[in-house]
Amino acid sequence: MRAVQVAKPGADFELIDRPVPQPGHWQVLVRTAACGVCHSDAMTKDGMASTYPRTPGHEVAGTVEAVGDGVTQWQVGQRVGIGWFGGACFTCTPCREGDFISCRAARVTGLSADGGYAEYVLAPADALAAIPDELSDVEAAPLMCAGVTCFNGLRGSGARAGDLVAVVGLGGLGHLGVQFANRMGFDVVAIARGEEKGEFARQLGAHHYLDSTAVDVAAELARLGGARTVLSTVTSSAATTATVGGLRPRGRLVVIGVPTEPLQVFAPDLILASRLVAGHASGTGMDSEDTLRFAALTGVRPMVETMPMAEANRGYAKMMAGQARFRIVLTAQ
Template sequence: MNAATMRAVQVVRAGAPFAVTQLPVPEPGPGAVRIKVHACGVCGGENLARLGLLGVQLPRVPGHEIAGTVDAAGPGVTVWKPGDRVGVGWHGGSCFVCDSCRTGDFVNCADRRIVGLHYDGGYAEYVVAPQDALARIPAALSFEEAGPLMCAGITTFNALRNCGARPGDTVAVQGVGGLGHLAVQFADRMGFRTVAVNRGRDKEAIARQLGADEYIDSTEDKSPGEVLGRLGGAAAVISTVGSSPAQADIVQGLSPNGRLVVIATDHEPIPLGPELLVFGRRVVAGWYSGHAKDSEEAMAFAALKGVRPMVETRPLEDAEAAFQNLGAARFRTVLTL
């Protein structure tokens, strides 16, 4: 590289705003790839680095919805070459030797690495990542579209294809936001009767446009779960809202043998009595992201079936404002370089 430094955004001190800075351009070591970042999505997961959680060492460059091109490959890299369009998501590498990895369950690797937490992420012009963390981006997707699919996209896609529902079954998506608007599209394209559940009617039109067959306004009835039950019940509910009381309520809308899949949380216990679980054999489960191959499959499906995140773009220097605006954004914010 001729350029000695690059633009980057860092978490310098726990709880402090993001800081725009200049850093040395990183060099890829053995088995690693340097990516020229074209876009990086803004996600609430950046709070882990921002608040100094999970043992993160500061300063740290956040960002785990990365889309760009391979710029250089370190020794031993056999799959990737300069110019390849690639993404890197939350799951930033596996150890390959723990019990989970040896059974192919790489997401539950005992020593898994998280991009933007265990090593510098995509809020920078360049990022270095292990070669196993890279996912190939289809030509049909722009970098701005691919970025959010590396986290919000893969999580909703993976949760849906592992929820146990079959084409023709009713699947509800609880929450039509950054995660939910993608879940509605994926559910529709997978052939489910798709029910969107959200507060108020302001997102009903867009939810139906994205593929929802039914819409439940959670403010119009004491129990949205009961409303879902009156619609015939759902084989699965994908909960994209961080509200334990709302998640407890929606279980009432599950059909016998139905499954609530939680992919967002407020970190509070779900206040749920056991009767709904015992009678009807209902299940409450969680789902956690996915590895690079899962990301490739999520993006390939999105490209094939026309699933796209709704994004607003901002320059890298606006990272702090973009993060502060997460709750008001509709629906994903992407930093562009």
């Protein structure tokens, strides 16, 4: 099979041929149709994989090719996705408490095992999610990381239908976050740089738009009644923390983008209104399946640009340079 690998930390992607792996106990072999390019793939290039060479990619959509011993819930030919979650150990304390995404084994597709930049990928049975017929493989792939992270971050935030919810950023994560927030019934505020993005934000489903270069974001959120939840999808620490003062009492800032510098929050802004700042991980295979079903039901779709798997270097470089609008998806064909 063809696969794209990182031979060693810092190396470019290289297209190679290797044998098709065979599923062992409780493993599933998936034939890849599409794999999203995620900013977190930089972790594989930068030396954070468990071993090298390593094939990146954790936004996988394809079909079941073969199943190993003990697998009963997946059938050959079934359409499935594989995301960041690479399976649970079921024995650590978080797993015993049912918090599988916090499993201490930290199994991550494309980091602790080879990922979806390949014609075939192996995964444990608990890592898979069923893809609804209403979604194409190209549409489903980005929802396996970007999608589930936004969806889970919102549905676990404590916000309820009718609440004011703000989404910071309109990029690869944010354009999905606004759609999910709208379909969940929130009063949606989109926050980004530049007035020209306002019309696009409204097309995605935002009811309000704030140009962060022209207004005091916290003051405007407060004027609207205060946000129950702010979902920050950006890599700017300043843009993330600028929203804290706009949270209503006991409101929550949910951080899913990874700022390049530490977050700095003025403590009284948290204490005096009992506000919270929370990080949020991606989601389990079941969380991803919930995301896919919700997207299929409500019309949430990623905006994508496709490239052949052989052009992984070009796709990755374009994504890292911020030139992708909005998700790049590699296709096996």
